[in-house]
Amino acid sequence: MIVKNLISCEPQEEASVPLTFDVVHPANQKVVFQVERSSTESCAKAVENCQRAFTSWKVSPLDHRCAIVEEAARLIEDESSGWAARLAAANIQETSSTKWWTEFQLKDVTGFMRELIQACKEVIQSQTIAGHNAEIIVDREPFGVCLAIAAWNAVHLLTARAIITPLLAGNTVVLKSSEHTPYTQRLWGELLYAAGLPPGCLSVVHVAKEDASDLVSQLLADKRIRHLNFTGSTAVGSILASLAGKHLKPTLMELGGKAPVLLLPDADLVTASSHIILGSFLNAGQICMSTERVLVAKSRYRELVAAIQETWTNTSVSETPALFSSSSAERVKSLIRDARQKGASSVIGNDMESLSGSYVSRTILGPAQNDMEIYREETFGPVSIIVTIDDESKSNDEVIDEMIELANDTDFGLTASVWSRNPVRALGVARQLECGAVHINAPTAADVPKVPHGGWKASGWGRFNGVEGIRIEVGIGDPHALPLHIFDL
Structure with missing residues (x-):
């Protein structure tokens, strides 16, 4: 089986077998999947499709976007749909994740998705401010195409927040999968498309470890990529922050801990x-x-x-x-x-x-x-x-x-x-x-979906979850003043 990129809403059909890299199970060192090895061209195509889809997605009704995420949550909870079983099996195939840890994430993630829906409804609305002889309307606008990079270790929770948060806010997303969990993360893309996500709003690209530096640099240099959210190590986060800073791209980083x-x-x-x-x-x-x-x-x-x-x-x-x-x-x-x-x-x-x-x-x-x-x-x-x-x-x-x-x-x-x-x-x-x-009086490893989550110092900046997680995925639009006053000079 070759795990292919997901660009638009279908795996890309190639005239010939693409270049691949292996996913090796950590416990027995056996190859479990071969994975399409993204190229400069496939990454550019992923961004192009997301940029094209952004034009209509950004103006889609918020209720419509929320309904898609709600449907994805329902599909996970509906045993007859088979989605939870597929997601769990993929995760266990690729990693040494225990059955308990995988099932815990899938039970938790649907509540998390619904908390994001509620948070988005609180944030994505116009704010009216009384100004000098005018009412100022301030809108929150999506950035555009966002690059998301989510770690493998809690793949369901981390992937869901990495892609669903910006999508709800009206952005489109290119997800660079972890080389350890490409199949699981591609399935998350398929799940959202099955729930009604319009074609092109999400692309999932698989990047071999040896290509990561060049291809991620290419993605961050692309003017159509407007935002980055990353969950991973402090060492990699430091490199990504430097690249994003070079191109003046805002970032959200959750990094290591002690x-x-x-x-x-x-x-x-x-x-x-x-x-x-x-x-x-x-x-x-x-x-x-x-x-x-x-x-x-x-x-x-x-x-x-x-x-x-x-x-x-x-x-x-x-x-x-x-x-x-x-x-x-x-x-x-x-x-x-x-x-x-x-x-x-x-x-x-x-x-x-x-x-x-x-x-x-x-x-x-x-x-x-x-x-x-x-x-x-x-x-x-x-x-x-x-x-x-x-x-x-x-x-x-x-x-x-x-x-x-x-x-x-x-x-x-x-x-x-x-x-x-x-x-x-x-x-x-x-x-x-x-x-x-x-x-x-509780363990260090705990996370409440509606509460902002993130770190200080070398553990990162910005916040996932809740209203703060939505706010960081949008920008402040141009304020509009009503009525307009013309002064004769």
């Missing part, structure tokens, strides 16, 4: 331990909001270790899923080795070397020091560290201040979690953390 859990002196460690485990190991830690650091007073370290170990012993866990590549797994193992060599012990996980290929044992290490590579690097694997704060002869306020300082001592700033029996104190701490979202 999420801390702050266990304040009065925290319930038993309850927190289950959320630390969830946040550390969900999807093998391959989530930008994964728990990476746990901060606790030194006097409570042993109590925390005991709570985590007991919770882990009593937790029913599935087989460790593979990471997305063997090189990623080896990088994570290297971080673990470095931490152990510098004094960290395993709170959970001792069989790292027994796992080969793309597998890494679920691991929590402690106590960690700031000279360890894992202290600062995003692991993007099933690993977290415990950092202790010396609380001898210190007040609780002094300990908390040091926790805040350590939590902010990172280049990243996506999410965090604060645990305390005193919600007022926890909220006060949350407001001092340099990150996009802080969850109180």
Whole structure:
């Protein structure tokens, strides 16, 4: 099977077999699909079709656009349509995603789609402002053709928000698929066309890793591309931001994270331990909001270790899923080795070397020091560290201040979690953390569809979700003043 580009609303028929690249399953290293390798010409055609469709799509009634997204959500929920089964099967074929993780996304994504519909209805309307002898009408207008690049690790949620948000706002979209999930992301395009999306409003192009730099540069240099939204690594985001800046293209970026859990002196460690485990190991830690650091007073370290170990012993866990590549797994193992060599012990996980290929044992290490590579690097694997704060002869306020300082001592700033029996104190701490979202007495990995989601610092800028997610996909149109006054000079 060759997974082809989706330009307009049908896969492009080629006179001959196109150049392809392979999708290799990370667990067994077997080729699962061959994928059409996009060229300069096919990317240009994708943009051309989207630009042509934009003329009519931008003036289509908002209710019409919302109805298409609602129909797509209905198709996912309707078992007889087969769409949920197709999307789930494709994701599991291409990646090591578990059945639970895939089904969780598909159950969650329909509610997310409906929240976007509601947010769009709140944002896409004219605003009237009383001005000097006039009423000023301010409209929000779509940009035009948007480039969307969504990561593979939560492919259904990330793809949906990357393409549906700009489409609802009246833009057309070129989606550059991840080389790890091209089939799943093409199916999302097919789903929207099945729901009634007009031809040309969405194109899905597959780009081989070795071509990515040249073809994405070409897309961002194209004057018809007016906006970029990207979810992925900080390293790639930095390159894309530079390219977009060169061509003065506005961007929305959600990048990496190094999420801390702050266990304040009065925290319930038993309850927190289950959320630390969830946040550390969900999807093998391959989530930008994964728990990476746990901060606790030194006097409570042993109590925390005991709570985590007991919770882990009593937790029913599935087989460790593979990471997305063997090189990623080896990088994570290297971080673990470095931490152990510098004094960290395993709170959970001792069989790292027994796992080969793309597998890494679920691991929590402690106590960690700031000279360890894992202290600062995003692991993007099933690993977290415990950092202790010396609380001898210190007040609780002094300990908390040091926790805040350590939590902010990172280049990243996506999410965090604060645990305390005193919600007022926890909220006060949350407001001092340099990150996009802080969850109180909850895991670091959480996202509410109607709430703005994004990061600070090297975790990106702009916001997905809710009304802010819609606003960032539109520009302010030319204000109109009524009545017009002509002055005789």
